[in-house]
Amino acid sequence: KAGVTQTPRYLIKTRGQQVTLSCSPISGHRSVSWYQQTPGQGLQFLFEYFSETQRNKGNFPGRFSGRQFSNSRSEMNVSTLELGDSALYLCASSKRGTEAETQYFGPGTRLLVL
Amino acid sequence: AQTVTQSQPEMSVQEAETVTLSCTYDTSENNYYLFWYKQPPSRQMILVIRQEAYKQQNATENRFSVNFQKAAKSFSLKISDSQLGDTAMYFCAFMSSGQGGSEKLVFGKGTKLTVNP
Numbered sequence: 001k002a003g004v005t006q007t008p009r010y011l012i013k014t015r016g017q018q019v020t021l022s023c024s025p026i027s028g029h030r031s032v033s034w035y036q037q038t039p040g041q042g043l044q045f046l047f048e049y050f051s052e053t054q055r056n057k058g059n060f061p062g063r064f065s066g067r068q069f070s071n072s073r074s075e076m077n078v079s080t081l082e083l084g085d086s087a088l089y090l091c092a093s094s095k096r097g098t099e100a101e102t103q104y105f106g107p108g109t110r111l112l113v114l
Numbered sequence: 115a116q117t118v119t120q121s122q123p124e125m126s127v128q129e130a131e132t133v134t135l136s137c138t139y140d141t142s143e144n145n146y147y148l149f150w151y152k153q154p155p156s157r158q159m160i161l162v163i164r165q166e167a168y169k170q171q172n173a174t175e176n177r178f179s180v181n182f183q184k185a186a187k188s189f190s191l192k193i194s195d196s197q198l199g200d201t202a203m204y205f206c207a208f209m210s211s212g213q214g215g216s217e218k219l220v221f222g223k224g225t226k227l228t229v230n231p
Contacts, residue, residue: 031217043205043221056218088157094217102149103219105159 001027004093004106012112018079021109025072025093031055032074033103034066037088046089049074050096078111086113116141116208120222127196128230134181135191135225137206145211148182148189149219154202162204165189167211196229203227 005024013019025032034046045058049068066076072093078085088108094101117140127133139148150162165173165182172180177194193200206222 033217033219035219035221042223043219045218045220048217058218090159092159092219096217101217102161102164103217104161105151107156107158110157 004091004104006089006091006106006109008109009107010110010112012114013081014114015081015083017081018077019081019111020075020077021089021091021111023074023076023091023093023106025074025091026104029093029095029104030072031094031096031101031103032068032072033092033094034074034076035090035092036060037090037108038086043090046076081113083113086111116143116146116210116220118206118208118220118222120204120206120225122225123223124226124228126228126230127193129196129198131196132192132194133196133227135193135204135206135227137189137191137222139187139189139206139208141187141208141210143210147209147211148180149207149209150178150180150189150191151205151207152200152202153205153224154199159205163191193227198229198231201227201229 007022031050033048037043047057048055052068063079068074090108091106092103094103119138146167148165163175181190203224205224207219
């Protein structure tokens with residue numbers, strides 16, 4: 001079974017631009033969560049989507065948004081990029097049953113904002 | 115809010131030896147899940163082991179085992195017969211009980227483990 005895939009793997013943008021990252025979950029997984037990883041702040045939860053609905057959102061400004069499609073694929077968007085948005089963005093998927101499910105991570109998208 | 119603390123920023127171990135990574139957490143919940151993930155230089159986050167708080171038995175996965183002390187809110191990872199491929203950042207993570215709620219992982223800052231030949 002294929003793992004979680006993320007595209008693109010690397011991105012270079014300039015301040016003020018916007019960016020869209022994509023995540024395809026493991027087949028059969030309906031929940032997708034996004035995390036930001038930086039050397040200073042570590043791993044921080046951005047948001048979770050399940051059945052095309054945002055279930056929870058972390059403490060990030062409104063410039064960070066996301067969505068989930070009917071096939072469970074998810075995208076996250078960052079508008080008006082700032083230098084501090086440079087990070088590794090990780091996507092994780094889970095089955096999301098009646099019990100908390102293990103999250104499986106993709107390889108990440110490394111974003112550099114210049 | 116839950117917090118996860120990993121007090122050892124870096125550790126090293128000789129190949130074939132045993133090493134224990136520490137993790138403590140703070141929560142007022144009774145039902146939750148704990149995880150150890152490893153992140154090698156490739157940056158791919160890989161699940162190592164998972165523990166349900168309602169289970170008294172410590173989880174094991176081949177050379178990896180945990181010592182879960184619920185009352186002390188401690189969740190350490192023991193790696194036996196360390197291998198060079200175990201060199202990675204190790205993250206301890208907490209998740210509240212699902213039951214329809216959000217599946218949000220709260221991570222510690224990580225422990226960088228180096229296995230020396």
